[in-house]
Amino acid sequence: MHADIVVLPGDGIGPEVTAAAVEALQAVESAYGHRFSFNEHLIGGAAIDATGEALPQSTLDACRTADAVLLGAVGGPKWSDPKASVRPEQGLLALRKGLGLYANLRPVKPHPAALGASPIKPHLLNGVDLVVVRELTGGIYFGRKQRASDSASDLCEYSVSEVERVVRRAGQLARQRRGHLTSVDKANVLETSRLWREVATRVVADEFPDITLEHQLVDSMAMHLLSRPREYDVIVTENMFGDILTDEASMLAGSMGLLPSASLGDGKPGVYEPIHGSAPDIAGRGIANPVAAILSAAMLLRHSLGLDDEADCVEQAVSQALDSGAFTADIQGSGAAIGTRAATAAVLENLQVRCYAVCMRD
Ligand code: NAD
Ligand code: IPM
Ligand code: MN
Secondary structure: OEEEEEEEEEOOOHHHHHHHHHHHHHHHHHHHOOEEEEEEOOOHHHHHHHHOOOOOHHHHHHHHHOOEEEEEEOOOHHHOOOOOOOOHHHHHHHHHHHOOOOEEEEEEOOOHHHHHHOOOOHHHHOOOOEEEEEEOOOHHHOOOEEEOOOOEEEOOOOOHHHHHHHHHHHHHHHHHOOOEEEEEEOOOOOHHHHHHHHHHHHHHHHHOOOOEEEEEEHHHHHHHHHHOHHHOOEEEEOHHHHHHHHHHHHHHHOOHHHOOOEEEOOOOOEEEOOOOOOOOOOOOOOOOOOHHHHHHHHHHHHHOOOOHHHHHHHHHHHHHHHHOOOOOHHHHOOOOOOOHHHHHHHHHHHHHHHHHHHHHHO
16 A cells, blocks of 8 residues: 655654654564554654744645554653743644544553553553543634733633544544443532533434443542553543653553654644654763554554554554564663664564565465
8 A cells, every 4th residue: 555654753752752753664564564654753852943833834735635644752851941832732732733632542551561650550450442532623722822011811601512523533542442441530629620521421422322331520530540450441530640640650550752643634634743852961872762653654554544453463463563572761760671673663663574474475
């Protein structure tokens, strides 16, 4: 198949980890005989430096016509002045909004070989396999912002249709998995959460009678996520709660460097990116974990290109590399950690062997 993939490396470790993900896609391309074109564009701080804008129109236009978008990360201290008129993060938000990517899928499945990297006791982690569906284009992120000399406000707003479509997406996913959906809100305090709970209850009752729905308040959910993570299947929640809970959930897997994501709309190109940021504390040192980016590429193959076998192949190659102890410093701690290049090479080696084995079989 032919696919036009836009690559947005961004800032900090973004370019380091997207390079690894592109290599994984190229390995799939040659093994399976696909033709992928990779077109790089600017976003974030890199785009601000070059053009003054965090999301140049040319980048958004290229993404709109692409089959899929692979993104690294944006942001960093250089552009973090609170008084700055333009910020890298605005580019990412504008991209999500501009492409209508309202559902952000963040799977969390700790790898047995990396359990030692988690601060959580291993017996709580065995069998954990959950997906957070984070609403991505509404809520407090996108409400009216105001600043006066002695006050500031961010409006949190949700419409019925915004809640319906993301709950529907989560319901479909739950149906394909273990049939359990947890909706997370703060309905004891927030009006938007009371709307959220009402709509979630109705959508599941009307359209998904075969799945079970449970409501959780976000504060206790933050606790349950660590104390009984195995009980969750699909978790659906609003934009900011989903942002915070998934960074927390990364500690189940052991590192931010392990968690991928897919941002999806209705039939538009998806954006695939790690859940982590630009990691300014380790940028430029060649030690970032490329796994989250490589697994994001696997999600791209599956969700935007419909290449399920190829996606499985990439995920298995990552799994095998972790099994063999190919650990970057975020997993290994101090000691015999390997760098981004070596970790990528370990995945690619397995990928080539696996892909060709599958192709020969077929
Ligand atoms: P971060 O996710 O960049 O880093 C948090 C911690 O995790 C750091 O210690 C970092 O070294 C570590 N880490 C993250 N990814 C790693 C990887 N692949 N391998 C090894 N270690 C990894 O969060 P932050 O420091 O709070 O934010 C830094 C910048 O990134 C900010 O400007 C923020 O706005 C931005 N950010 C961007 C995105 C995005 O582009 N999607 C996501 C989150 C944060
Ligand atoms: C993420 C990030 C972004 C978010 C920032 C950089 C705007 O933290 O993708 O998780 O809050 O959505
Ligand atoms: Mn985040």
